[in-house]
Amino acid sequence: MANYVAARLVQLLFVLIGVSVVVFVSMHLLPGDVAQLLLGDHATNEQLHRLREQLGLDQPVWVQYARFMREALHGDIGISIQTNRPALTDVVTAFPVTLQLALASLLLASMFGVPVGVLAAMRHGSHLDTVVMTLTLFGVSMPIFWLGLMLLVLFAAGLGWLPVGGLMPIGLDPPHITGMSVIDSLLSGNATMIAASLRHMLLPSVTLASVPLALITRITRAEVMSAATADHVRTARAKGVADGRVILRHILRNAAIPIVTVIGLQLGLLLSGAVLTETIYSLPGLGRLMVDSILSRDYPVVQAGALFIAVVFVLVNLAVDILYAALDPRISRA
């Protein structure tokens, strides 16, 4: 196990270096001159020259990369052109919004996906199974930005039950502790605030949950179906073990590892895939920050956001892999 983790950590180091090279190189391929971009069209030649020197743009590329890495490791990935704050600060401020959305969606998707998948597998071939499988096909095929808009049309514009967007109603701000509106509201102990934060999170998390819900349901169904045909399950049934106990102790326990892995791997995708949901519901998350920065050509923020998301994604997936190996000893020995 220790060897496996060590090997994965070495691999991680190479992947992270690769990721930093991709981000660095792509920002170097940008059309136009970075100094010109930062100073605007009215800059004099002398100002441009001084800034280029200051940014190290007159140095060879590998020197620039070394400098970029040195600064990045100290948390310095440039200053936002829009806000004049360190780019990483903007990114870290936006992250809790995305994290809260991703976690809420994953919770919803697992809460419904696993039981429904088990049910469909146990009634394999029934009408219920067909309905569930059709719904999962719809789930993976529905563009989430359309689903989000349709939910808004129905529940916000039509019925008026839920808010049209944002994290909290205007004028109602929870204390800023974690940056996650629901957690901060809970910590404040204010019932009005808790209800408002939950109402605002409902549609976005349902929207973002649609694809992982479909995938978790499908994988649960498939794994339960294959675990249910194992010899030990037949033996348990032959011994007269009750149905519920067979499902919980003999089938689910064996199906659990791949299901947990799929759930874990979804987290990384949700963190990066939240951008469309954030756009529809006007949530000030990391994805929205990235798109706004691309549109306003605020490249330091794009660079900081890209590095941050990629590193989080790689770390989350590594954690899932290690967990998987810990649960299933065959992996680390392979």
Added chain:
Amino acid sequence: MSATVASSPGVVRRALHGTGARFGLAIAVVFLALTLFAPLLAPYDPYEQDLSNSLSPPSAQHWFGADQYGRDTLSRILYGTRTALLAIVMADGLALLLGGSLGLLAGYLGGRVDALIMRIVDVLLAFPYLLLALIIVAVLGPSLTNSVIAIGIIYTPQYARLMRGQVLTVQTADFVVAARAIGAGRVRVMLRHVLPNSFTPVLVLATLQSGAVVVETAGLSFLGLGAQPPSPDWGALLAEGHGYFLTAWWVATFPGLAIFLVVVGFNLLGDALRDQYDPRLRAR
């Protein structure tokens, strides 16, 4: 010899046996027909503005209503099939070309070339795909072409891995060994013997990806990073609808429905083909 090198017509015929697959094929055929006949079928010019009709709801004149400039939504959706098809062909084609070549080289040449190519592929896979698309569009600038290039690049690693695996299997086959034995050159063996026999699963992957390509192109357009107004791209239509969802539900509803149907069709078709090529997955 594995089933993956089986002749393709028989496999395709078997794959199209199920109801789902036929339904998927029907949708794909209708979609292709619409791209061809959009000018004949569309009741209005998709770009023609008529401000007296601004945001008019669905009616006998405008079945799917009109947008803020009074343009007919149905006509815009019909012309939008062309952008969607273009995206599928270009993005899938680019991924197939780049990924296929990289995989072929890695698998066939092996050694250092293989190691280098596969490490690059690993790094690309380390990025969440949407983030990679955003970085590429940031570098190239927002436009339909660039968003399609971005999507082509993010799918490249999958094609590279699949092609490499296929080549590794195929090149141990007797006919490849025989071709080498009679003195065929490296390039000839690679292009004439290994490539054609490694290709079918790659085409299955391309079908399977088509639905995702449509969603992702539309997604980038929705974010303002893909097709730009006044293009009747489905994602751009949805973005316009986003601005009016409180008062004019039809502007966003119908383009989204079009994307949904096309994606369902391609997913059904792709699933059926995959089940035939990879029997291990059939139970799922």
